Amino acid sequence: MSLPATMKAVVIKEPYTLVLEERPFPKLRAPTDAIIKVSTAGICGSDLHIYRGHQPGPYDYIIGHEAVGTIVQTGDAVTKWKVGDRVIVPFSTSCGKCYYCAKGYTSRCADGELFGSLKADGMQAEYARVSHADGCLFAAPADIPEKIMVLMADIVPTGYYVASNAKRLADEDRTDQLDKAGKKGGVAVVIGCGPVGLCAISSAVTMFDKVFATDIAEHRLEAAARHGAIALPADKVKAAILEATEGRGADAALEVVGHPSAIDTAVDLVRPYGVISSCGVHTHDVTVPGPSLYGKNLRFQYGRCSVQTFIPPAIEILRNNKDLFEHFIENEITFDEVIGSYKLFEKNKIGKTVIVLDGKK
Amino acid sequence: MSLPATMKAVVIKEPYTLVLEERPFPKLRAPTDAIIKVSTAGICGSDLHIYRGHQPGPYDYIIGHEAVGTIVQTGDAVTKWKVGDRVIVPFSTSCGKCYYCAKGYTSRCADGELFGSLKADGMQAEYARVSHADGCLFAAPADIPEKIMVLMADIVPTGYYVASNAKRLADEDRTDQLDKAGKKGGVAVVIGCGPVGLCAISSAVTMFDKVFATDIAEHRLEAAARHGAIALPADKVKAAILEATEGRGADAALEVVGHPSAIDTAVDLVRPYGVISSCGVHTHDVTVPGPSLYGKNLRFQYGRCSVQTFIPPAIEILRNNKDLFEHFIENEITFDEVIGSYKLFEKNKIGKTVIVLDGKK
Structure with a gap:
């Protein structure tokens, strides 16, 4: 050649x-x-x-x-x-x-x-x-x-990574110990429905019983719904998650945006002992209120796929x-x-x- | 009565x-x-x-x-x-x-x-x-x-909790999959050698191969050494950990202080894909640089025992x-x-x- x-x-x-x-x-x-x-x-x-x-x-x-x-x-x-x-x-x-x-x-x-x-x-x-x-x-x-x-x-592997980190950590909570990692279960929410978010949704729906998704853009929510999420704007997603979890909050939040405000949303939407799985590229400081970290016993996994x-x-x-x-x-x-x-x-x-x-x- | x-x-x-x-x-x-x-x-x-x-x-x-x-x-x-x-x-x-x-x-x-x-x-x-x-x-x-x-x-159960969270998450990295959770392994560092820190050390030495500890007070370092840690002041602990880990950093950091600066120290001392296990009562905002979260693929577990x-x-x-x-x-x-x-x-x-x-x- x-x-x-x-x-x-x-x-x-x-x-x-x-x-x-x-x-x-x-x-x-x-x-x-x-x-x-x-x-x-x-x-x-x-x-x-x-x-x-x-x-x-x-x-x-x-x-x-x-x-x-x-x-x-x-x-x-x-x-x-x-x-x-x-x-x-x-x-x-x-x-x-x-x-x-x-x-x-x-x-x-x-x-x-x-x-x-x-x-x-x-x-x-x-x-x-x-x-x-x-x-x-x-x-x-x-x-x-x-x-x-x-x-x-x-982005497809990154979506899989952020979903499977969420699932792996959320599985720690399951009381049905036997082969739990292979079983669908729990409620997740994907924060951000751009390309990586949609990839994360397509993976998450194979792992969690219910996958919520939220974004500020209407057309992204439509895409999220096509990928299998219950896609809702910011002002509606929390109430829907609470209703689906007997008032507790999501078992895991998937943060794909890389913006500190997406972490805030994740911290707000997960239940006590919830999991925040992040693949977003964070270039700025991320600040989380200490009382939420301590008071909700939060787990985080950050980082590049x-x-x-x-x-x-x-x-x-x-x-x-x-x-x-x-x-x-x-x-x-x-x-x-x-x-x-x-x-x-x-x-x-x-x-x-x-x-x-x-x-x- | x-x-x-x-x-x-x-x-x-x-x-x-x-x-x-x-x-x-x-x-x-x-x-x-x-x-x-x-x-x-x-x-x-x-x-x-x-x-x-x-x-x-x-x-x-x-x-x-x-x-x-x-x-x-x-x-x-x-x-x-x-x-x-x-x-x-x-x-x-x-x-x-x-x-x-x-x-x-x-x-x-x-x-x-x-x-x-x-x-x-x-x-x-x-x-x-x-x-x-x-x-x-x-x-x-x-x-x-x-x-x-x-x-x-x-404080003894809180020390055990912060150590076992660190061990559980750090065990995810072990490639010797068989019964790995029951085996000692890895390098941990305990940040803060007050009463809870000493309890954490006494638990951590039963789980990790090496346990470093650091504190600003000399008499606390002496106590940490009695409990089995390699106890070093802030200006010496990082170099010692790097030397013990082929330059990587600790597999897990145990944060028992509840002060944002202790989280900073933890972020600095762990290796990429390291674990930060925190039982400190955080009453203030905790800020971590985004490039460290993303660039080190950090895992965290916060919260009350x-x-x-x-x-x-x-x-x-x-x-x-x-x-x-x-x-x-x-x-x-x-x-x-x-x-x-x-x-x-x-x-x-x-x-x-x-x-x-x-x-x-």
Whole structure:
């Protein structure tokens, strides 16, 4: 395969300034690296954290962390993949061998890289370098359309992760000890019904008896209902949850927004000894009233999805809901439309957007 | 038994104002109540929250929530106890039957009362009413001296609770799945080496391979070392923990202080995917930097000890460490010395103090 010397890429120069640039073809840096030709890339809500300048600089790197593609080059130590393999590229890389990876905590891999950062150029490009290719890539299943497969790079596994953390901790409360982890049970509420929220709902409905969801935007509530939640605006959700739980509150709240006010809502909606499972990217201080923490005996799990661990179960969620997730992608754009799309996305005027690269060059 | 019409009691009138008053003998209010003659009562660090006005008023109730005593009167529905039984009076009552009690979450009993509050007069009195006597009292074991038995009312079970929450959550990380909950493992750090911290250490050393402890006071570090911790001042503990964990940080931090700065320290000392187990009474907002929550995938369990659940295992900790806990009680005082002792305790000039009532009137 003849590989080009340069490629097109979306580069963040400073907050609110993206440029479609010609960049050098990526180089292998380690024998465990691979180079991917990106066929579909996604624009994610957390790209907006960077776009808006909520992450510390400096900038001048390629943005994006959701991709499906084909391997075009492999380092000498890559044994699992060969040129031509179609793969899902998870949003962060992980070695598969360190203390954290051994526990399934791949988001904290001692040698991992987050795509779309100063350390690792991102996926909104024609090609990308992937470190630890053996440890971190997944074969793209043939039965899942490319357009929705890109959701496997981040948000479907992240949705599964936040739901299963909630379930695991809430299961500690179940008195039917026998095989409780495998059984549906309890009442959850998903706070935020954007793309990750919808993914969280699709996972949560397989785990909890009832899943409520809330958001400030009416059209997001409609989507949440399609995904199986009892979707209600902020002024109605609490009363409905209390009615469903004999006045106690939700067993678990899933916080996917990454805003301190979403944590406030979670603290308010859960019962005593409730669980708050958060996958939102928190860039600011999170303040919770001490009397709630102490007086409700709250449990929290925060943090970035360990994506490699959650891709296998998340694939089943996607496979079982193909139509729903087709519907979920609102825009398919070309590379030339990316910068304009960020402007609309940042103003909340468009929903989930994927960039289709294949055959465009 | 002839019961008096009045009794001596320590009454909080307003912040920093305690009065030794003559109060009416307590009345049974429900058939499930019992009346206890207090033989030994403790002064607890959380009494200082009330003394200092950190809890909202109004006041004019009997303070205290640690006691050992003898039953002198029972309501008609009390079946488990009879007059003359010696009992440990846990710091809060619980019905033993509701949704929360059924899960072992007795601190959130739907009908529970916290002693030393407007709702339930406390234990620094000659007599006290106890609600849900069948559900909440424990027989006082004959082999444990009265002076240390009073520690079973709160701080030994609270120490066990905060340690076992840390262990339970940290066990989620263990890759040796078989029977992992019963095995010692991991590295913990106890933040705060006052009375509850020492109890937490005595429990934690039975669960974790290594237990570090830190405090600002030198004499507390000495006590922490006696209880089995590697006790170090704030400027040395982090480096020692990093050295013991290949640079990762502690698997779990036990926060027993109830001050936001102790949570800061905990967040700093744990590794990625670390556990923060808190039993401190948080009366103020707790603020944690979002990037730490997200970037370290932190887990938290906050809240008041479900004391009835943790008394049985905690008794074993006390039984196996009688000498250590004898040493731990620094002052035995009479009722007439209580108010002066609060003044010294509030200024951190005396340690754990118990009030010996038996035979004083």
